[in-house]
Every structure is written in C-alpha cells, then in structure tokens.
Amino acid sequence: MKVCIIGNSHVGALKRAWDNSLEASFKKKFSVTFFAARGTAIGDIKIDEGALVPITPSLQKVLEFTSGGKKSIVLKDYDMFFLYGLGINAYYIKDTFYSGAVVRQTVADIFEPRLANRILSMIRKGSSKRVFIGHNPMPVHAKSDTIPLSEESYNFYANGTSLSNEHYFSKLNCELVMQPKQTLVGNARSTHSRFSKGSMKLDVSAKRSGQLHNDLDRKHMNEEFGLIFLKELFEKFEESYESEKMAKSGALRRLLNKISRQKVR
Amino acid sequence: MTNPYKNLGDNAFWKLAVADRNMFAISELWSPKFHLKQNHKVVTYGSCFAQHIGRALKERGFNWHRTEEPPVGLSSENCKIFNYDIFSSRTGNIYTTTLLKQWIKWCIDPTSISDETWVSGNRFIDPFRPRIEPDGFQSAHEARQSLLQTVNSFHQSIKDADVFVFTLGLTESWHNEETGVEYPMCPGTVAGDFDPEKHKFENLSFSRTYHALSDSINMMKEINPELRFILTVSPVPLTATYTGQHVVLATMAAKSTLRAVAHEFAVQNEYIDYFPSYEIINSPVFKGAFFEPNQRNVSSFGVNFVMNSFFECIQKRFGDVSFSSSPSSPPTSEEAEDAVCEEELLDAFKK
Numbered sequence: 001m002k003v004c005i006i007g008n009s010h011v012g013a014l015k016r017a018w019d020n021s022l023e024a025s026f027k028k029k030f031s032v033t034f035f036a037a038r039g040t041a042i043g044d045i046k047i048d049e050g051a052l053v054p055i056t057p058s059l060q061k062v063l064e065f066t067s068g069g070k071k072s073i074v075l076k077d078y079d080m081f082f083l084y085g086l087g088i089n090a091y092y093i094k095d096t097f098y099s100g101a102v103v104r105q106t107v108a109d110i111f112e113p114r115l116a117n118r119i120l121s122m123i124r125k126g127s128s129k130r131v132f133i134g135h136n137p138m139p140v141h142a143k144s145d146t147i148p149l150s151e152e153s154y155n156f157y158a159n160g161t162s163l164s165n166e167h168y169f170s171k172l173n174c175e176l177v178m179q180p181k182q183t184l185v186g187n188a189r190s191t192h193s194r195f196s197k198g199s200m201k202l203d204v205s206a207k208r209s210g211q212l213h214n215d216l217d218r219k220h221m222n223e224e225f226g227l228i229f230l231k232e233l234f235e236k237f238e239e240s241y242e243s244e245k246m247a248k249s250g251a252l253r254r255l256l257n258k259i260s261r262q263k264v265r
Numbered sequence: 266m267t268n269p270y271k272n273l274g275d276n277a278f279w280k281l282a283v284a285d286r287n288m289f290a291i292s293e294l295w296s297p298k299f300h301l302k303q304n305h306k307v308v309t310y311g312s313c314f315a316q317h318i319g320r321a322l323k324e325r326g327f328n329w330h331r332t333e334e335p336p337v338g339l340s341s342e343n344c345k346i347f348n349y350d351i352f353s354s355r356t357g358n359i360y361t362t363t364l365l366k367q368w369i370k371w372c373i374d375p376t377s378i379s380d381e382t383w384v385s386g387n388r389f390i391d392p393f394r395p396r397i398e399p400d401g402f403q404s405a406h407e408a409r410q411s412l413l414q415t416v417n418s419f420h421q422s423i424k425d426a427d428v429f430v431f432t433l434g435l436t437e438s439w440h441n442e443e444t445g446v447e448y449p450m451c452p453g454t455v456a457g458d459f460d461p462e463k464h465k466f467e468n469l470s471f472s473r474t475y476h477a478l479s480d481s482i483n484m485m486k487e488i489n490p491e492l493r494f495i496l497t498v499s500p501v502p503l504t505a506t507y508t509g510q511h512v513v514l515a516t517m518a519a520k521s522t523l524r525a526v527a528h529e530f531a532v533q534n535e536y537i538d539y540f541p542s543y544e545i546i547n548s549p550v551f552k553g554a555f556f557e558p559n560q561r562n563v564s565s566f567g568v569n570f571v572m573n574s575f576f577e578c579i580q581k582r583f584g585d586v587s588f589s590s591s592p593s594s595p596p597t598s599e600e601a602e603d604a605v606c607e608e609e610l611l612d613a614f615k616k
Contacts, residue, residue: 091338097414098336100403102347110338 001241003032004078006052006119009220010085010137011036012202015066017226026234035073037062038202042086043115050075050126052119062204075127080237086116088135090179090189091160092153100167107168120174130240131174132233137225138179140193140218144186153188154181177236180228183221195225283550289570294545295578298531298538299493305427306330308353310419312360312434313606314499314542314563316351321572329353330425333418348397353426354418355411357394357449358607360435361469362477362526364447369484372420375413379446382408383457392448395456396607423488432542433478433523434499435608436469437507437515450607451507468508468519474526482530482537494537496527500546500571502561505611520547542571 005011015034035052036042037059044056052073054060064071088111093103111117120131161178169176185192196213199222203209213220221229275281276293283291301307308330309319322329335349344350348357359365371378383390388401389408394415402408423429439451442465451466453459469477485492498520506515524543531539546555546567553560555567563571 093336096333096336096418097410099398099407099411101398101400102336102339105343105347106336106339109340109343 001030001080001237002078003030003080003082003237004035004073005032005082005084006035006042006073006086007082007084007134008036008040008042008086008115009038009202010134011066012200013137013221013223013226014084014230015202015226016200016223017230021223021227022230026231030234030237033068033070033078034066035063035070036066036084036202038204040087040115043118045073045119045122047122047125048072052122052126065203065205075123075129078127079129079241081123081127081129081131082134082233083116083119083131084134085136086119087114088116088133088176090135090138090157091164091176092156092188093160093163094156095159098163103163103167107164111168120172124172128173130244131172132236132240133169133174133176134229134233135176135179137195137219137221138184138189138191140196141186141190142193144190145193147186149181149184150187153186154184157188175236175240177233180232183225183228191221191225195221198222199225288551288554291550292574293578293581294541294574297540297579297582298535300583301327301428301495301579303327306425307428307430308332308422308426309430309432310352310356310359310365311430311432311497312358312499312501313608314434314501315430315432315497317568317572318430318432318497318575319350319352321568321575325576330422332422332425333415346399348394353422355394355397355415356419357397358434359431360449360608361438361447362433362474362481363438363469364449365431366477366481366484367447368416368419369423369481371416372423373484373488375416378412378416379444380409381441381444381446383452385456390456392452392457393446395448395450401456420488423485423492426489426492428493428495429485430495430497432497432499433474433527434501435503436474436519436522437503438467438469440465440467451611454611455607466507469522471522471525474522475529478526478530492536494530494534495540496530496537497540498523498527498543500543500555501563501606504561504608540575542575545571545574 005014011034015036018032018034041056041059041062044054044059045052046055047053052075054063054072060071063073067073091107091110098106116133120133123131158178161176164176165174179191183191183195196218199213199217199220201208201211201213201220270277303326306328307322309315309322319329319331331350331353333349333354335344335347339347339349341350348355351357352359356368359368379393381392382402382405383392383395385401388403389405390401391397391408391412393412397411402411438447440447441463443463448457448464450456451459452464467473482494500520502516503512503519506512508515508518510518520543527539530537545551546563555563555570557564
C-alpha cells in the first residue's frame with residue numbers, strides 16, 4: 001500500500017519512527033513517502049497536472065530531502081494520504097446534543113481556514129483516494145503526567161472526533177484520526193511528557209538534521225510517540241483499504257450480475 | 266399647610282423630572298429592588314428585545330448564564346445563525362406568558378413535550394422553534410433530540426439562576442386546538458402549513474396573561490425557591506396583528522396589557538422587579554428618538570441608551586458596582602436590527 005504523508009514539523013516524529021524503529025513487517029505492507037516542511041512552508045505549493053508542486057526553490061529542496069528525492073507529489077502514485085499537524089486541533093464535544101448541521105458548520109469554521117484544508121482541496125483536484133487527517137499532538141503539561149486519563153474527557157474527545165467524521169470529513173472521503181489513547185493523560189488534552197523528551201526537529205537538509213527541540217518545547221513529540229502513532233495509523237489504513245476493496249468487489253459483483261441478467265434476457 | 270407631596274423627590278414631579286430637563290438627562294427611571302451583582306447568574310428569555318439584555322450583561326462583565334452553549338469553534342456569526350448565545354438556552358423567542366408556561370411545564374414533565382414536527386421538503390422543522398436551525402433538521406428524530414436538549418438546558422438555567430429576566434412581547438398567540446400546544450408563530454408563516462380546523466388564534470386577555478405568568482413563576486419558584494425575577498416589556502410594536510384592529514391599536518392594547526401584568530407582579534412581590542425598557546423607548550418624553558425610520562425597530566442608540574440606564578440605575582442604587590456604563594463596543598446598527606425575531610417575518614405577508 002503506497003502512503004503519502006504530508007505535513008509540518010510534527011511529521012518529524014513519524015519519520016524518525018519509520019526510519020529507525022518500525023518493525024520490518026510494516027515496511028513489507030506499506031511504502032511511505034514523506035513530504036514535510038517546518039512551520040507553514042508546505043503551504044508554498046500548487047496543484048499542477050495531478051501533482052502538488054512546490055512554488056519556491058527552498059520548499060522544493062526540503063521536499064526532495066524528506067521524500068528521498070521526489071520533486072513533486074504525484075497524486076496518482078498513492079493509495080492513501082495522511083495530512084499531519086498543519087494547524088489542526090482536536091475536537092471535543094461534551095454530552096450536549098448538537099444537530100448534524102451545527103457540527104458540520106463548527107468543523108467547517110475550524111478546519112476550513114487551516115492549511116490542511118488548502119492541501120486537502122488540492123489533493124481532491126487530482127485524487128479521490130482516502131485522506132486521513134491527524135491534528136497537532138496534544139501539548140505536554142508536566143503537571144498532568146500524574147493525573148490518570150479521565151474516561152469522561154476521553155469520551156468527549158472521541159465524541160468530537162466521531163461526530164466531526166460523521167458530519168463533515170466523511171463527506172470528503174476523509175477521516176480525522178485520534179491521538180493514541182496510551183499517550184494521553186489528564187483531561188485528554190495533554191500528552192505525557194515522556195513522549196516529548198528528546199524530541200528532534202524535522203530533518204529538512206543534510207545540514208539541518210539531528211537538531212533537538214528546545215528544552216521548553218511542549219508541542220513536538222519524539223520517536224517513541226511516532227512509533228505508537230504510526231502503528232495505530234497503519235491499522236486504520238489497512239482497515240480502510242480492505243473495506244474499500246470489499247466495496248469495490250461488491251460493486252463489481254453487482255455489475256457483473258446485472259450484465260449477466262441482461263444477457264439471459 | 267402641609268401635604269404628602271411636599272416631601273417627595275424631584276422624580277415625582279413632571280416639571281422637575283421631565284419638562285425642565287433635556288430628554289437625555291432624564292434619569293433614575295428605575296430604582297432596582299434587589300442588588301444585581303456581577304457574580305449573580307442571570308438568565309434571559311422572552312421576545313426579541315430580551316436578546317439585547319443578555320448581550321449587554323455580557324459586555325459589562327456581568328454573569329450572563331447560558332446552559333446551552335455552542336460547540337467550541339463555531340464562529341460568532343454562525344452562533345447567531347444557529348441561535349446560540351441569543352437567550353440562555355436555545356428556546357428561540359418566547360413571546361407570550363402562556364408559551365413561557367408551556368416551556369416550564371415541559372421541563373418539569375418531559376413526557377408532556379409535544380412530538381409534533383413539520384416537514385419542509387426533505388427537512389424537518391421544530392414548530393416550537395421554527396427558525397432555530399436555518400435549514401431545519403435532517404430528521405424528525407434529530408428535531409426531537411434538539412428540542413429535548415433545549416428543554417433540559419432551559420430547566421438547568423432555572424435551577425442555576427439567581428435572576429430570571431423575562432421580556433413580555435405579545436398577547437397574540439396561536440395554538441393547536443386538538444393537542445393544546447401553543448406555537449411561537451402562526452403555522453404557515455415562518456414554516457408549517459396552516460390548518461384552519463385546528464390552528465386557532467387567541468388574543469390573550471389581562472387575566473390569561475396574568476395567570477399564565479403567575480403559574481410560570483410559581484413553577485419556577487418550586488424548581489428554585491431563591492430565584493428572583495426582572496420583568497420587562499418589549500418596546501417593539503407588533504409587526505402584524507390578527508385581531509382585526511388597526512396595528513397601532515392592537516400594539517397599544519397588547520403593550521398596555523403586558524405592562525399592567527408586569528406592574529401587578531412587581532408591586533405584589535418583593536422578589537419580582539420591573540425594568541422600564543418599554544417606557545424608555547416608548548414614552549412621548551423621548552419623542553420616538555430611539556426608533557429607526559420605520560418607527561418600529563429600535564436603533565442601536567436606543568438599545569444602548571436603555572441598557573446604559575439599566576446599569577446606571579443599579580450603580581446609583583447600590584453604588585458598589587464597578588463596571589463600565591458603556592460596552593467596549595456599543596451595538597452597531599446592524600446588531601441592533603439583527604436581533605433574531607421570527608415575528609418580523611410576518612412583514613412578508615403584507616399586501
């Protein structure tokens with residue numbers, strides 16, 4: 001399965017896990033190409049003949065580096081896309097009832113001004129393949145480490161994610177994914193601090209590689225986090241790939257049955 | 266020779282309180298009965314004009330308590346479109362005291378909540394909040410769930426509140442003769458289909474208005490014995506009347522009825538106060554200065570003048586309140602006109 005991961009600095013944790021610690025069994029099933037740049041630089045991109053093409057030489061160099069030499073993101077080359085970070089935050093919906101229209105509008109108000117939406121819109125001009133979206137990691141609040149994850153708060157997070165998918169993302173053949181549960185603490189808005197210790201910046205060139213984040217950084221996660229995240233993500237990819245295949249074969253079967261019935265007549 | 270008038274203050278005399286003053290210097294129209302503190306939970310409901318009270322409370326740093334809040338992230342523009350942060354819960358306009366009573370009965374006994382839904386194309390309308398969602402609901406079930414949420418939130422707001430502000434708006438009402446439910450708007454106007462066999466008009470008398478409000482207040486006091494009330498009467502004239510009278514007469518009759526009812530409650534109960542937004546806008550003293558050119562809509566200047574009076578009177582009476590007498594940004598003309606008001610849609614039916 002060919003996966004394209006597009007994002008900002010948060011992709012760094014995933015790429016390190018992919019490069020350094022992911023079991024080989026995953027690499028037999030998945031081929032992953034990373035297109036990422038620090039900050040909002042990935043926004044300097046345009047759609048051109050079915051490919052996302054960097055419009056600045058600096059972004060071109062960075063994307064070539066992170067992807068292992070590719071000059072653009074040729075959409076038809078991938079079975080699945082994952083947009084990570086890019087200004088998206090988690091959605092929480094408490095036990096209040098909201099209509100589908102309210103949820104849809106809320107997600108639109110939050111998501112549509114974001115860079116992730118701009119990239120998604122460009123992808124949709126050249127591919128109808130499934131797109132998964134991951135919000136920024138929950139930040140670390142050291143005080144939260146000792147507070148066990150509240151199931152109630154986690155349910156608000158799960159509810160927000162599920163309703164966002166039901167009323168908004170599913171209509172775009174997208175899915176918002178949750179941060180792995182075992183990385184969360186307290187009110188489900190914090191990541192345990194062990195997942196940010198030793199976090200490294202996204203490598204964007206030979207020179208700008210292996211740089212540690214500032215000690216005070218609470219937003220970027222490390223390779224251990226990336227590994228947990230990738231494994232959960234791959235499970236989702238597999239499920240989605242299988243269900244898409246089944247849907248296609250079902251549709252094909254129905255089509256063949258229809259044709260054969262017509263021939264009998 | 267002495268007489269009881271000799272000891273009265275300036276405000277008791279027209280010449281001193283009105284004739285000798287610039288109209289904008291006329292003040293102290295209200296002497297609040299109880300101290301509204303900034304930490305008191307205040308909930309607001311009623312007709313269109315009530316919307317300004319909630320907004321003004323929030324702008325002045327008071328605790329405008331809302332129990333049905335929008336999801337985090339919904340823009341303020343869309344909050345308004347979806348009727349969040351208009352009243353303390355998403356009831357829509359409650360124009361009559363009988364409709365208020367219906368809402369309170371529903372929250373006390375949710376089994377009594379009407380399951381009536383109207384269909385419009387492939388969307389479903391809640392007859393009791395016909396404009397609560399701009400495009401209606403996707404199913405009758407969704408409409409029902411939403412109504413149940415609001416009833417629950419309305420109930421919670423009564424339980425939580427220190428002060429319940431209610432703006433009386435209309436005496437004209439429409440109900441379903443078969444089921445007994447009252448609608449905020451005549452079926453067939455904003456939504457639904459009018460059925461002359463079952464949809465009946467009633468222009469509520471003083472007695473009907475009074476008793477419905479009395480029942481409402483008694484039921485609310487059972488839910489929350491400490492609850493206090495501020496009643497106001499909407500100064501906004503009727504958009505249209507079904508009484509057969511000229512709309513000016515119908516307006517004056519309705520407002521006079523509502524004003525008299527509010528007066529009765531305020532003089533009879535120490536926990537019920539009356540704030541004179543109606544008089545501030547409508548009194549001839551103010552020469553109609555607060556109305557827009559259509560002589561119906563209250564201008565942003567008028568809304569601000571009323572709300573400033575509200576807070577200044579509290580400050581004057583209790584002194585220790587520290588808040589700005591004007592909001593950081595007074596309502597714009599658009600905001601004042603944009604009060605969510607289904608009744609105004611009746612204007613579309615003029616010939």
